[in-house]
């Protein structure tokens with residue numbers, strides 16, 4: 001089911017990375033995604049986008065990257081304030097706190113690129129701070145200008161002493177970030193060292209979002225250390241959402 005909505009604001013983080021704020025308010029749990037579509041010629045072209053906003057906000061916001069030669073994202077990138085588009089009337093997805101088992105008091109959120117979006121939403125929910133004693137956000141991008149929502153992340157860090165943030169920049173030197181991929185930081189133990197917490201199957205829940213290869217490699221590394229996928233029929237510690 002679709003409803004028509006309008007762009008009420010946009011942020012351009014760099015020449016490819018952007019956020020669109022839409023007038024429609026869709027009921028959802030932090031971490032879920034909606035579908036967007038543009039009124040098009042014949043067949044409807046729809047794509048999934050995670051909601052970045054808090055579920056209590058009276059708008060819907062997405063973070064997106066224009067994929068070169070992509071079918072929908074370049075057209076979304078061209079939208080201006082006031083332009084119309086269609087949004088699904090409901091949200092869905094399992095990258096949510098309610099899908100996590102009760103075990104584990106530390107939450108690790110690992111994202112590449114636009115995969116940080118659902119975690120920004122989760123970090124704005126009160127549940128995450130009630131449920132976990134320590135919360136870690138690890139955000140891997142190519143260059144510093146690909147880091148979106150830096151101000152919001154800094155505000156959370158200032159307000160929450162039990163929040164830990166590590167940025168990983170793979171293609172540019174940046175003295176405040178880990179120099180390389182999340183997977184390397186994980187494999188070498190440098191990630192835990194920077195955060196000051198150890199990953200353990202009894203203590204940690206891990207959510208992964210973004211690039212499917214990153215998710216696969218993190219899964220493999222964590223499986224070697226005794227972690228398992230979190231499935232409804234077999235609760236574990238690794239909950240994932242692949243963007244492609």
Ligand SMILES: Cc1cc2nc3c(=O)[nH]c(=O)nc-3n(C[C@H](O)[C@H](O)[C@H](O)COP(=O)(O)OP(=O)(O)OC[C@H]3O[C@@H](n4cnc5c(N)ncnc54)[C@H](O)[C@@H]3O)c2cc1C
Nearest residue numbers: 047048049050063064065067070071072073114117243244
């Ligand atoms: C559950 C889910 C949630 C998603 N949430 C988001 C989101 O919040 N923000 C977002 O930008 N995208 C998100 N995506 C991806 C999004 O649905 C589209 O696939 C993306 O915008 C490209 O669409 P397109 O029609 O332009 O490209 P297509 O013509 O469909 O080309 C797809 C190709 O683009 C690349 N690609 C797709 N998504 C990304 C991405 N996010 N970053 C880098 N490369 C990508 C991959 O190589 C993929 O094979 C999500 C996907 C899923 C399945």
Ligand SMILES: NC(=O)c1ccc[n+]([C@@H]2O[C@H](COP(=O)([O-])OP(=O)(O)OC[C@H]3O[C@@H](n4cnc5c(N)ncnc54)[C@H](OP(=O)(O)O)[C@@H]3O)[C@@H](O)[C@H]2O)c1
Nearest residue numbers: 065112113114140141142170171181182183211213214217
């Ligand atoms: N961001 C840009 O400036 C840029 C420029 C041109 C085109 N694009 C296009 O935009 C799209 C999205 O780019 P993006 O930068 O948002 O997403 P991305 O390519 O997924 O990169 C985001 C981060 O994930 C890392 N990564 C990639 N594969 C990984 C793996 N297997 N394990 C661990 N980490 C991994 C990247 O490291 P690496 O840097 O080591 O790959 C980077 O740090 C791509 O389709 C790309 O072709 C982006």
